Amino acid sequence: METPSAPDVEQRQRARRLQELRDNQSLPLGVLGGLGGGAIGAALWALVTSLTSFQIGWMAVGVGFLAGYGVRLLGRGVDPAFGAAGAVTSLAGCLAGNLLTFCVILAREYHLTLPTVVSRLTPDLVLELFRVGFSPIDLLFYAIAIYEGYRFSIVAVPEPAAPAPPAG
Numbered sequence: 001m002e003t004p005s006a007p008d009v010e011q012r013q014r015a016r017r018l019q020e021l022r023d024n025q026s027l028p029l030g031v032l033g034g035l036g037g038g039a040i041g042a043a044l045w046a047l048v049t050s051l052t053s054f055q056i057g058w059m060a061v062g063v064g065f066l067a068g069y070g071v072r073l074l075g076r077g078v079d080p081a082f083g084a085a086g087a088v089t090s091l092a093g094c095l096a097g098n099l100l101t102f103c104v105i106l107a108r109e110y111h112l113t114l115p116t117v118v119s120r121l122t123p124d125l126v127l128e129l130f131r132v133g134f135s136p137i138d139l140l141f142y143a144i145a146i147y148e149g150y151r152f153s154i155v156a157v158p159e160p161a162a163p164a165p166p167a168g
Helices: 006-023 025-053 059-073 078-110 114-119 123-133 134-151
Strands: none
Touching: 025 059, 025 078, 025 134, 059 078, 059 134, 078 114, 078 123, 078 134
């Protein structure tokens, strides 16, 4: 009987590790984590806008990171579906962040509380806010956030440890 070569052993170790990770992944929990991370990012985006009186598009990158990390943390996934969940929840978080930012601006302009403005939102008003507040650069920030959400969502499968060099 032949002894397996080092690459064969490494390949089997990697396959075993990948299967262990797949046995412990959960897409529903990953989506929940992504939504939570995206919501936290959206709230931070609105808070920063409220404190600085500037809408900072780079906040979208942070939203992408938080949504992606939420998917990774709760989902523990290694498959592309987890990346897709991170990308989608990142975009949702960015849209929510922009909407909350618009609400902060409206609340200031009309001397209303933020909860009052949010409670008066209608689908038509939301669409109008996005139409009026849209800037082409938003697409760039959304794209970066989607990429970050995808990238941070998937757990990296560690490579097997390299064998120690022979003593000599």
